[in-house]
Amino acid sequence: MTGRRARGFVLVLAAVVASAAACKHEDEPNPVYPVQTSQAPLPPGVGTPTPGGVAAPSPAAPAMPPAIGFLCATDNDALCPFARCLGGRCGGCSSSADCKPNTQCLPSVVGQICVPGAATAPAPPVAVPAPSPVPTPVVAPTPTPAPNAAAAPLERARQLCVQRTNDYRTRVGVGALLRRSDAEACEDAQARSDGAARTPHGAFGQCRERAQNECPGWDGAPEDVIERCLAMMFAEGPGAGPAHGHYVNMTDTRYRGVSCGIATTPNGQLWVVQDFFP
Numbered sequence: 001m002t003g004r005r006a007r008g009f010v011l012v013l014a015a016v017v018a019s020a021a022a023c024k025h026e027d028e029p030n031p032v033y034p035v036q037t038s039q040a041p042l043p044p045g046v047g048t049p050t051p052g053g054v055a056a057p058s059p060a061a062p063a064m065p066p067a068i069g070f071l072c073a074t075d076n077d078a079l080c081p082f083a084r085c086l087g088g089r090c091g092g093c094s095s096s097a098d099c100k101p102n103t104q105c106l107p108s109v110v111g112q113i114c115v116p117g118a119a120t121a122p123a124p125p126v127a128v129p130a131p132s133p134v135p136t137p138v139v140a141p142t143p144t145p146a147p148n149a150a151a152a153p154l155e156r157a158r159q160l161c162v163q164r165t166n167d168y169r170t171r172v173g174v175g176a177l178l179r180r181s182d183a184e185a186c187e188d189a190q191a192r193s194d195g196a197a198r199t200p201h202g203a204f205g206q207c208r209e210r211a212q213n214e215c216p217g218w219d220g221a222p223e224d225v226i227e228r229c230l231a232m233m234f235a236e237g238p239g240a241g242p243a244h245g246h247y248v249n250m251t252d253t254r255y256r257g258v259s260c261g262i263a264t265t266p267n268g269q270l271w272v273v274q275d276f277f278p
Contacts, residue, residue: 066092067111075100083114154262157222158184161260161274164226165250168234174251180259180277183207187261187273195263195271209275211249217269222262225270249276 069091070079080090082103091113092098093105099114106115159179166176190203191214200216215229233246249255257277264270 064107064112066094066098067108067113068092069113082116153222157226157262158260160223161226161230161272162258164230165258165274168230169251172237172251174253177255177258177276180257180275183209183259183275183277184261187259187275188263189261190275191261191263191271191273194273195265195269203273207275208277210255210278211252211276213246213249213274213276215270215272215274217265217271219269222270222272226260226272229272249274252276254278 069083069089070077071088072080072085072090073088074080075085075090077085077090080100083090083093083099086098093112093114096103096105096114099105102116103114104117105112158181162177162179169176186207190206193203194200194214194216198217200214201212204212213233215225218225218229220228230250234250235247236244237247237251255276255278259275259277261273261275262270
Protein backbone atom coordinates (compact mmCIF):
# COMPACT_ATOMS: atom_id res chain seq x y z
CA MET A 1 0.00 0.00 0.00
CA THR A 2 1.33 3.30 -0.89
CA GLY A 3 1.51 6.16 1.53
CA ARG A 4 -1.28 8.02 -0.22
CA ARG A 5 -3.66 5.11 0.00
CA ALA A 6 -2.72 4.50 3.63
CA ARG A 7 -3.67 8.04 4.58
CA GLY A 8 -7.00 7.66 2.80
CA PHE A 9 -7.75 4.47 4.68
CA VAL A 10 -6.99 6.14 8.00
CA LEU A 11 -9.37 8.97 7.15
CA VAL A 12 -12.16 6.56 6.22
CA LEU A 13 -11.65 4.57 9.43
CA ALA A 14 -11.79 7.74 11.54
CA ALA A 15 -15.07 8.75 9.89
CA VAL A 16 -16.64 5.35 10.66
CA VAL A 17 -15.62 5.57 14.32
CA ALA A 18 -17.01 9.09 14.60
CA SER A 19 -20.31 8.02 13.01
CA ALA A 20 -20.72 5.12 15.48
CA ALA A 21 -20.09 7.39 18.40
CA ALA A 22 -22.67 9.89 17.13
CA CYS A 23 -25.37 7.17 16.88
CA LYS A 24 -25.22 6.21 20.59
CA HIS A 25 -28.59 7.21 22.50
CA GLU A 26 -28.80 8.63 26.03
CA ASP A 27 -31.06 6.67 28.40
CA GLU A 28 -34.49 8.35 28.40
CA PRO A 29 -36.18 8.91 31.74
CA ASN A 30 -39.18 6.68 32.68
CA PRO A 31 -42.48 8.35 31.78
CA VAL A 32 -44.42 9.87 34.77
CA TYR A 33 -48.14 9.12 34.83
CA PRO A 34 -50.61 11.00 37.14
CA VAL A 35 -51.76 8.98 40.15
CA GLN A 36 -55.48 8.28 39.99
CA THR A 37 -57.17 8.37 43.43
CA SER A 38 -60.77 7.51 44.11
CA GLN A 39 -62.72 9.94 46.30
CA ALA A 40 -66.18 9.44 47.79
CA PRO A 41 -68.77 12.14 47.00
CA LEU A 42 -68.87 14.91 49.58
CA PRO A 43 -71.96 15.32 51.76
CA PRO A 44 -74.29 18.22 51.06
CA GLY A 45 -73.02 21.54 52.35
CA VAL A 46 -69.31 20.53 52.23
CA GLY A 47 -67.28 22.28 49.53
CA THR A 48 -64.72 20.79 47.17
CA PRO A 49 -61.31 20.28 48.82
CA THR A 50 -58.73 22.90 47.85
CA PRO A 51 -55.14 21.99 46.93
CA GLY A 52 -54.16 22.55 50.56
CA GLY A 53 -56.61 19.89 51.74
CA VAL A 54 -59.14 22.30 53.25
CA ALA A 55 -62.70 22.06 51.97
CA ALA A 56 -63.96 25.28 50.50
CA PRO A 57 -67.39 26.29 51.93
CA SER A 58 -70.39 25.84 49.72
CA PRO A 59 -72.38 28.95 48.89
CA ALA A 60 -75.12 29.69 51.47
CA ALA A 61 -78.64 28.71 50.55
CA PRO A 62 -80.91 31.65 49.80
CA ALA A 63 -83.18 32.77 52.71
CA MET A 64 -86.80 31.52 52.66
CA PRO A 65 -89.32 34.27 51.77
CA PRO A 66 -91.72 35.41 54.50
CA ALA A 67 -95.18 33.90 54.75
CA ILE A 68 -98.07 35.94 53.37
CA GLY A 69 -99.62 36.33 56.88
CA PHE A 70 -102.95 37.86 57.83
CA LEU A 71 -104.57 41.22 57.20
CA CYS A 72 -104.16 43.58 60.15
CA ALA A 73 -104.44 47.21 61.22
CA THR A 74 -102.20 47.38 64.32
CA ASP A 75 -99.81 45.18 66.30
CA ASN A 76 -102.62 44.60 68.83
CA ASP A 77 -104.90 42.74 66.41
CA ALA A 78 -105.95 39.27 67.59
CA LEU A 79 -104.45 37.76 64.43
CA CYS A 80 -101.02 39.14 65.38
CA PRO A 81 -100.07 37.29 68.58
CA PHE A 82 -96.37 36.97 67.66
CA ALA A 83 -95.64 39.16 64.62
CA ARG A 84 -95.82 42.90 64.17
CA CYS A 85 -98.31 44.45 61.74
CA LEU A 86 -96.16 45.60 58.79
CA GLY A 87 -97.65 46.85 55.54
CA GLY A 88 -101.14 45.78 56.60
CA ARG A 89 -100.15 42.15 57.26
CA CYS A 90 -98.68 40.19 60.15
CA GLY A 91 -97.44 36.64 60.66
CA GLY A 92 -94.71 36.47 58.02
CA CYS A 93 -91.20 37.77 58.70
CA SER A 94 -87.89 38.38 57.01
CA SER A 95 -85.99 38.52 60.33
CA SER A 96 -86.68 38.52 64.05
CA ALA A 97 -86.96 42.34 63.88
CA ASP A 98 -90.41 41.79 62.29
CA CYS A 99 -91.52 39.80 65.37
CA LYS A 100 -92.69 40.90 68.80
CA PRO A 101 -90.50 40.57 71.92
CA ASN A 102 -89.71 37.01 73.07
CA THR A 103 -90.43 35.57 69.60
CA GLN A 104 -88.23 34.59 66.67
CA CYS A 105 -88.43 34.29 62.88
CA LEU A 106 -88.20 30.65 61.68
CA PRO A 107 -88.93 28.84 58.37
CA SER A 108 -92.13 26.83 57.91
CA VAL A 109 -93.99 25.09 55.10
CA VAL A 110 -95.66 28.42 54.17
CA GLY A 111 -92.55 30.60 54.51
CA GLN A 112 -90.81 32.31 57.40
CA ILE A 113 -93.15 33.05 60.34
CA CYS A 114 -92.87 34.47 63.87
CA VAL A 115 -93.10 31.83 66.61
CA PRO A 116 -92.67 31.99 70.42
CA GLY A 117 -89.11 31.80 71.71
CA ALA A 118 -86.23 34.19 72.11
CA ALA A 119 -84.27 34.72 68.93
CA THR A 120 -80.74 33.40 69.10
CA ALA A 121 -78.36 36.26 68.52
CA PRO A 122 -74.80 35.64 67.36
CA ALA A 123 -72.30 35.66 70.16
CA PRO A 124 -70.54 39.02 70.33
CA PRO A 125 -66.77 39.03 70.00
CA VAL A 126 -64.99 38.57 73.27
CA ALA A 127 -63.28 41.75 74.31
CA VAL A 128 -61.26 42.51 77.38
CA PRO A 129 -63.06 45.42 79.10
CA ALA A 130 -61.04 48.30 80.36
CA PRO A 131 -60.82 48.43 84.15
CA SER A 132 -63.42 50.72 85.64
CA PRO A 133 -63.51 52.29 89.09
CA VAL A 134 -65.34 50.28 91.72
CA PRO A 135 -68.59 52.12 92.49
CA THR A 136 -69.36 53.02 96.04
CA PRO A 137 -72.13 50.69 97.28
CA VAL A 138 -75.40 52.45 97.89
CA VAL A 139 -76.99 51.51 101.16
CA ALA A 140 -80.75 51.34 100.70
CA PRO A 141 -82.68 53.01 103.50
CA THR A 142 -84.43 50.68 105.88
CA PRO A 143 -88.13 50.80 105.05
CA THR A 144 -90.36 52.08 107.79
CA PRO A 145 -92.65 49.24 108.86
CA ALA A 146 -96.27 49.84 108.08
CA PRO A 147 -98.46 50.38 111.10
CA ASN A 148 -100.27 47.32 112.35
CA ALA A 149 -103.75 47.55 110.92
CA ALA A 150 -105.18 45.58 113.85
CA ALA A 151 -103.49 47.80 116.46
CA ALA A 152 -104.59 51.12 114.90
CA PRO A 153 -108.28 50.89 115.96
CA LEU A 154 -107.24 49.88 119.49
CA GLU A 155 -104.86 52.86 119.69
CA ARG A 156 -107.68 55.20 118.79
CA ALA A 157 -109.95 53.47 121.29
CA ARG A 158 -107.36 53.77 124.12
CA GLN A 159 -106.84 57.48 123.40
CA LEU A 160 -110.61 58.03 123.26
CA CYS A 161 -110.99 56.28 126.65
CA VAL A 162 -108.61 58.79 128.31
CA GLN A 163 -109.92 61.82 126.42
CA ARG A 164 -113.59 61.13 127.15
CA THR A 165 -112.83 60.52 130.85
CA ASN A 166 -111.11 63.91 131.05
CA ASP A 167 -114.05 65.52 129.24
CA TYR A 168 -116.38 64.26 131.97
CA ARG A 169 -113.97 65.39 134.69
CA THR A 170 -113.92 68.88 133.16
CA ARG A 171 -117.69 69.07 133.49
CA VAL A 172 -117.43 68.79 137.27
CA GLY A 173 -114.33 71.01 137.59
CA VAL A 174 -111.81 68.19 138.19
CA GLY A 175 -108.28 68.16 136.70
CA ALA A 176 -107.42 65.96 133.75
CA LEU A 177 -105.68 62.59 134.15
CA LEU A 178 -102.48 61.51 132.35
CA ARG A 179 -102.54 58.49 130.04
CA ARG A 180 -100.60 55.58 131.59
CA SER A 181 -99.62 53.81 128.37
CA ASP A 182 -97.02 51.79 130.31
CA ALA A 183 -99.84 49.85 131.98
CA GLU A 184 -101.93 49.12 128.87
CA ALA A 185 -100.37 45.72 128.07
CA CYS A 186 -101.08 44.59 131.65
CA GLU A 187 -104.64 45.85 131.39
CA ASP A 188 -105.16 43.99 128.09
CA ALA A 189 -104.25 40.83 130.02
CA GLN A 190 -106.79 41.75 132.74
CA ALA A 191 -109.50 42.18 130.09
CA ARG A 192 -108.65 38.82 128.47
CA SER A 193 -108.68 37.07 131.86
CA ASP A 194 -112.03 38.56 132.88
CA GLY A 195 -113.52 37.79 129.45
CA ALA A 196 -112.37 34.16 129.58
CA ALA A 197 -113.76 33.73 133.12
CA ARG A 198 -116.77 35.96 132.35
CA THR A 199 -116.14 37.64 135.71
CA PRO A 200 -115.93 41.46 135.85
CA HIS A 201 -113.03 42.74 138.04
CA GLY A 202 -111.76 39.17 138.38
CA ALA A 203 -108.16 40.34 137.73
CA PHE A 204 -108.44 43.61 139.69
CA GLY A 205 -105.19 44.70 141.37
CA GLN A 206 -102.80 42.84 139.07
CA CYS A 207 -101.62 46.11 137.45
CA ARG A 208 -101.24 47.97 140.80
CA GLU A 209 -104.21 50.19 140.10
CA ARG A 210 -106.20 51.82 142.94
CA ALA A 211 -109.63 51.73 141.24
CA GLN A 212 -111.19 50.07 138.24
CA ASN A 213 -114.19 50.47 135.97
CA GLU A 214 -115.09 47.76 133.46
CA CYS A 215 -117.37 47.31 130.44
CA PRO A 216 -118.00 43.53 130.43
CA GLY A 217 -119.16 41.64 127.31
CA TRP A 218 -120.34 44.56 125.17
CA ASP A 219 -121.19 44.23 121.47
CA GLY A 220 -119.82 46.69 118.93
CA ALA A 221 -116.61 48.34 117.73
CA PRO A 222 -114.09 49.41 120.44
CA GLU A 223 -114.64 53.16 120.04
CA ASP A 224 -118.42 52.80 119.99
CA VAL A 225 -118.39 50.59 123.12
CA ILE A 226 -116.18 53.07 125.02
CA GLU A 227 -118.41 56.02 124.12
CA ARG A 228 -121.59 54.26 125.31
CA CYS A 229 -120.07 52.62 128.38
CA LEU A 230 -118.39 55.78 129.78
CA ALA A 231 -121.55 57.80 129.14
CA MET A 232 -123.53 55.24 131.16
CA MET A 233 -120.98 55.33 134.01
CA PHE A 234 -120.93 59.11 134.19
CA ALA A 235 -124.74 59.11 134.20
CA GLU A 236 -124.52 57.35 137.59
CA GLY A 237 -123.47 60.69 139.12
CA PRO A 238 -125.34 62.67 141.76
CA GLY A 239 -128.90 63.49 140.95
CA ALA A 240 -131.84 62.39 142.86
CA GLY A 241 -129.63 60.04 144.90
CA PRO A 242 -126.01 59.41 145.83
CA ALA A 243 -123.35 58.86 143.14
CA HIS A 244 -122.41 55.32 142.28
CA GLY A 245 -118.93 53.77 142.13
CA HIS A 246 -118.21 54.21 138.42
CA TYR A 247 -118.90 57.93 138.54
CA VAL A 248 -116.86 58.29 141.73
CA ASN A 249 -113.83 56.61 140.14
CA MET A 250 -114.09 58.80 137.04
CA THR A 251 -114.18 62.08 139.02
CA ASP A 252 -112.02 61.25 142.10
CA THR A 253 -109.41 64.00 142.72
CA ARG A 254 -106.93 61.55 144.26
CA TYR A 255 -106.06 59.97 140.94
CA ARG A 256 -103.43 61.33 138.51
CA GLY A 257 -103.38 58.64 135.78
CA VAL A 258 -105.75 56.42 133.82
CA SER A 259 -105.48 53.88 130.99
CA CYS A 260 -107.62 51.24 129.32
CA GLY A 261 -107.14 47.57 128.38
CA ILE A 262 -109.18 45.96 125.58
CA ALA A 263 -109.85 42.32 124.66
CA THR A 264 -112.28 40.46 122.38
CA THR A 265 -113.63 37.05 123.39
CA PRO A 266 -114.08 34.20 120.85
CA ASN A 267 -117.80 34.99 120.62
CA GLY A 268 -116.97 38.55 119.46
CA GLN A 269 -117.85 40.41 122.66
CA LEU A 270 -115.66 43.26 123.88
CA TRP A 271 -114.26 43.60 127.43
CA VAL A 272 -112.81 47.00 128.38
CA VAL A 273 -110.92 47.57 131.65
CA GLN A 274 -110.29 51.15 132.88
CA ASP A 275 -107.68 51.44 135.66
CA PHE A 276 -106.98 54.54 137.79
CA PHE A 277 -103.59 55.32 139.38
CA PRO A 278 -102.61 57.82 142.10
